[in-house]
Amino acid sequence: MATGTITGTAARSSVDLGVPQVDRSHERLYWVLADCWNVVRRDLLHYRRLPVLILWRLGFPMVSVLLYGFVFGSAMRVPGGGDYREFLMPGMFASTMAFGFMNTATAVVTDTARGVTDRFRSMPMSSSAVCSGRGLADLTVAVAELAILALTALAIGWRSDGGLVDTVAAFGLLLLLRFSLIWVGVWCGLVVPNEEAAGGLYAVVFPLTMISSVFVAPSLMPAWLAPVAAWNPVSSTVQATRELFGNPGAGGGTWVEQHAVLMAVVWPLVITAVFLPLAVRRFQRLSR
Amino acid sequence: MNDRGGPAVCAEGLRKRYGGTNALDGLDLHIPRGTVHGLLGPNGAGKTTAVRALATLLRFEGGRALVAGLDVARDPHGVRRRIGLAGQYAALDEGLTGRQNLELFGRLFRLGGRRARLRAAELLEHFGLADAGGKGVAEYSGGMRRRLDLAASLILAPDVLFLDEPTTGLDPRARGEVWDTVRTLVSEGTTVLLTTQYLDEADRLATRVTVIDRGRAIADDTPEGLKNRVGGDRIEVVVAEAEDLGRVAGIVARVAGPGAGPETDEEGRRVHAPVSDRVTALTEVARTLRDERIRVEDIGLRRPSLDDVFLRLTGHRAEVA
Numbered sequence: 001m002a003t004g005t006i007t008g009t010a011a012r013s014s015v016d017l018g019v020p021q022v023d024r025s026h027e028r029l030y031w032v033l034a035d036c037w038n039v040v041r042r043d044l045l046h047y048r049r050l051p052v053l054i055l056w057r058l059g060f061p062m063v064s065v066l067l068y069g070f071v072f073g074s075a076m077r078v079p080g081g082g083d084y085r086e087f088l089m090p091g092m093f094a095s096t097m098a099f100g101f102m103n104t105a106t107a108v109v110t111d112t113a114r115g116v117t118d119r120f121r122s123m124p125m126s127s128s129a130v131c132s133g134r135g136l137a138d139l140t141v142a143v144a145e146l147a148i149l150a151l152t153a154l155a156i157g158w159r160s161d162g163g164l165v166d167t168v169a170a171f172g173l174l175l176l177l178r179f180s181l182i183w184v185g186v187w188c189g190l191v192v193p194n195e196e197a198a199g200g201l202y203a204v205v206f207p208l209t210m211i212s213s214v215f216v217a218p219s220l221m222p223a224w225l226a227p228v229a230a231w232n233p234v235s236s237t238v239q240a241t242r243e244l245f246g247n248p249g250a251g252g253g254t255w256v257e258q259h260a261v262l263m264a265v266v267w268p269l270v271i272t273a274v275f276l277p278l279a280v281r282r283f284q285r286l287s288r
Numbered sequence: 289m290n291d292r293g294g295p296a297v298c299a300e301g302l303r304k305r306y307g308g309t310n311a312l313d314g315l316d317l318h319i320p321r322g323t324v325h326g327l328l329g330p331n332g333a334g335k336t337t338a339v340r341a342l343a344t345l346l347r348f349e350g351g352r353a354l355v356a357g358l359d360v361a362r363d364p365h366g367v368r369r370r371i372g373l374a375g376q377y378a379a380l381d382e383g384l385t386g387r388q389n390l391e392l393f394g395r396l397f398r399l400g401g402r403r404a405r406l407r408a409a410e411l412l413e414h415f416g417l418a419d420a421g422g423k424g425v426a427e428y429s430g431g432m433r434r435r436l437d438l439a440a441s442l443i444l445a446p447d448v449l450f451l452d453e454p455t456t457g458l459d460p461r462a463r464g465e466v467w468d469t470v471r472t473l474v475s476e477g478t479t480v481l482l483t484t485q486y487l488d489e490a491d492r493l494a495t496r497v498t499v500i501d502r503g504r505a506i507a508d509d510t511p512e513g514l515k516n517r518v519g520g521d522r523i524e525v526v527v528a529e530a531e532d533l534g535r536v537a538g539i540v541a542r543v544a545g546p547g548a549g550p551e552t553d554e555e556g557r558r559v560h561a562p563v564s565d566r567v568t569a570l571t572e573v574a575r576t577l578r579d580e581r582i583r584v585e586d587i588g589l590r591r592p593s594l595d596d597v598f599l600r601l602t603g604h605r606a607e608v609a
Binding site: 013015031038045049115119125 | 397472
């Protein structure tokens with residue numbers, strides 16, 4: 001670290017503490033990006049310090065893969081036939097993305113409750129970097145999560161029969177879903193009062209992922225539940241990725257299932273259009 | 289840079305409404321550079337709201353505030369480059385080490401990686417955390433967290449430091465450490481605005497104290513002046529038998545000397561009176577009571593509390609929020 005004797009004190013530093021004057025717009029843009037990167041970097045340091053964290057976060061989907069794939073899998077039916085584990089994997093990818101919003105919400109509420117958000121806001125940094133950095137960090141982690149999950153899937157026999165473009169597009173749609181849910185997470189994190197209350201959000205996410213085509217095709221559900229599951233935004237991403245990966249269970253009888261790829265783009269855009277402004281407004285209201 | 293000679297903080301008529309109540313109801317505050325100013329008041333008096341408004345975290349609806357010579361409402365970004373803020377909770381990232389926390393904040397203060405690292409090392413050394421710098425903050429004690437939090441608020445060596453109840457929840461040793469830090473900072477030219485619920489904290493640190501109640505300054509004085517308004521230390525004797533009260537009042541009156549005579553509280557079997565020389569008064573009264581064989585349940589010296597100051601200044605007890 002610092003070599004030689006340290007001569008500075010709290011009020012008088014031996015380091016030049018001049019902060020760059022930001023006047024021109026390109027300088028401003030540079031510092032917005034630099035601030036954003038430093039917020040991302042902070043999050044990535046958590047994983048470098050405790051790499052086991054990422055395994056923790058993958059614990060639930062991995063256990064689900066094993067439970068549903070091997071324990072229930074033999075009793076599960078796939079409409080139109082096909083291997084249940086092949087059917088399940090796109091669902092696991094999408095539900096991991098959906099559950100990811102909990103991580104965003106928890107991180108936001110932790111920072112706010114502990115005063116870290118206020119510290120950022122009292123500093124001469126770009127305030128938009130607090131949210132954009134959070135989002136970019138979560139997206140980076142989501143890429144890592146998908147990579148590890150895909151390797152697990154390959155290990156238990158899942159394959160993508162789609163071409164390279166379709167396969168990449170499928171992962172792109174998964175990240176798009178995660179992206180849209182970042183803003184739901186930021187908004188929730190700013191709305192709930194503390195970390196304990198944030199835990200209650202599971203009550204929202206759990207049905208959101210269960211009442212969908214993640215584990216079971218909506219056509220096999222009771223008539224009153226099937227449309228709910230089919231119109232669930234998570235279902236559209238699941239169905240679209242099944243289609244693009246060439247996995248069994250793609251398609252379906254309803255309009256929304258037949259236009260899964262379209263809806264897997266439309267839903268996240270709608271969610272972003274609603275929750276991004278809500279999250280930004282909520283953040284600005286911290287100074288009320 | 290700007291207006292170096294002017295006051296560190298100058299607020300006039302700050303107003304802030306929450307729901308139907310006035311959190312700040314025309315607060316005035318004037319703090320010369322290089323001093324420690326205490327903001328004293330019970331929970332809910334508006335102390336934290338005042339600090340948040342001055343630290344650019346809260347928009348206020350009326351009034352004007354200059355911090356380090358800059359207008360808080362018009363140039364919040366400029367103000368942020370000249371202030372430090374440490375709140376009631378240590379605002380740190382528990383998932384990082386102490387050093388990583390300071391480097392993170394240094395980078396976000398736009399010092400860049402190299403200067404952020406150097407400044408972090410300097411502050412860790414200064415706050416006696418050099419050895420603990422590589423440990424996770426989750427493993428830190430309450431006192432260590434508070435020191436790291438203070439260090440984080442001092443990264444840019446700010447002109448004005450806001451401390452919102454910096455010693456709440458700390459043990460006496462950690463509290464003393466915070467006090468020493470504040471004294472050192474001020475001796476090096478920093479201005480400190482400190483909110484506190486404890487009169488003795490304001491007494492030990494502050495050059496001047498503003499007492500705040502319902503969002504308004506109700507007194508602005510030196511700690512000495514405030515205490516004089518309430519009266520100084522008091523000696524207090526609780527007797528075992530109520531019939532001894534008269535004799536004890538006589539003894540206390542003789543020792544306490546002229547001026548305000550002793551007050552007797554029949555119900556509590558208690559006699560109390562103001563004293564100037566604490567130790568002499570206590571030993572004298574204790575010796576006389578023993579010589580006259582009066583049975584005593586309790587005897588002691590009492591400093592005026594914030595409650596006493598409040599009662600005297602406002603006519604009502606401090607409300608516990």
